[in-house]
Amino acid sequence: METTTVHPHPQLPIRRSTNVISDIRFYFFHRPEKKTLVKFNSEEDRHRYSESIMQRVGIDVDQYNLLNIHRIGIEVPSSILFDDLMKWNGDSICWPNHIARVNLQDNKLEKILISLFGKSGKRTGSLKDFFQLRFPQLFIMDAIRIQAIPSVNDTDNARYLLYKCSGGYPIGVFSMYVRSSIPERGESSISQLFIMVSFNFYGKTALSKLSFVNKIWEGIHNRVTSNVANRFKKLIEWKFEHLKEP
Numbered sequence: 473m474e475t476t477t478v479h480p481h482p483q484l485p486i487r488r489s490t491n492v493i494s495d496i497r498f499y500f501f502h503r504p505e506k507k508t509l510v511k512f513n514s515e516e517d518r519h520r521y522s523e524s525i526m527q528r529v530g531i532d533v534d535q536y537n538l539l540n541i542h543r544i545g546i547e548v549p550s551s552i553l554f555d556d557l558m559k560w561n562g563d564s565i566c567w568p569n570h571i572a573r574v575n576l577q578d579n580k581l582e583k584i585l586i587s588l589f590g591k592s593g594k595r596t597g598s599l600k601d602f603f604q605l606r607f608p609q610l611f612i613m614d615a616i617r618i619q620a621i622p623s624v625n626d627t628d629n630a631r632y633l634l635y636k637c638s639g640g641y642p643i644g645v646f647s648m649y650v651r652s653s654i655p656e657r658g659e660s661s662i663s664q665l666f667i668m669v670s671f672n673f674y675g676k677t678a679l680s681k682l683s684f685v686n687k688i689w690e691g692i693h694n695r696v697t698s699n700v701a702n703r704f705k706k707l708i709e710w711k712f713e714h715l716k717e718p
Contacts, residue, residue, distance in 0.1 A: 485710040486703050488565045492589065495568040504698040506705070508542040508667075525668065529617070529634050529647060533670035536644045537680035540693060541668045544701040545653065545661030548712045553663050554620065554631040554650045556708050566703040568696060572610060581633065584613040586640070611640025628652050637671055644671025665704070667697055 489495045512518040522534045562574045577583040588608045613635040622629050632649040649666040653659035673679035
């Protein structure tokens with residue numbers, strides 16, 4: 473008689489945040505294992521990246537004063553990596569959803585409301601909905617393009633989510649971009665994930681030129697984004713390893 477061995481459910485490589493306090497601990501206070509911020513050493517360096525973004529996704533980021541790009545190498549094929557990005561929602565364990573909640577409209581990635589501490593301010597009119605606490609909207613993301621399949625002439629297997637940001641403090645664009653690594657650029661992992669945001673504060677160039685405002689925002693944003701990228705790397709590599717197991 474054959475016996476069946478029951479394997480315990482493998483433990484996730486990252487802990488799920490359960491409240492605002494753990495969001496702060498995991499995303500704001502935790503020092504990321506890998507540095508992800510792409511630093512511009514000069515205006516020429518920034519302009520070169522801006523031209524590359526224009527060539528890749530067709531967006532001119534030179535019109536915005538702020539440009540932040542984070543990059544991390546991931547040992548997972550770009551197709552599998554992007555498929556997991558397409559599951560981004562209010563339950564994602566690699567995003568600080570208790571502080572900046574992702575609210576998909578009609579359960580689709582084409583329109584997203586990011587709200588502070590909880591659900592968006594949009595109500596359905598039901599009695600149950602009336603008693604639910606709502607929090608301020610941080611900003612709205614409308615999809616400009618979701619490139620789920622590489623273009624015909626693309627040899628780098630590039631896929632990306634590209635959004636217009638409005639209705640809040642960032643007025644600009646946001647993108648999560650995935651492609652195969654390019655050895656000629658010193659990239660050794662299977663794939664590269666880029667997280668890019670370029671905007672002006674409340675659409676005002678003057679506000680975006682205030683150095684103390686920039687430094688505070690960038691200090692917070694860069695720490696959170698780097699932790700998001702590192703957590704996603706751990707999770708997707710762990711999933712891929714278990715996917716390969718017989």
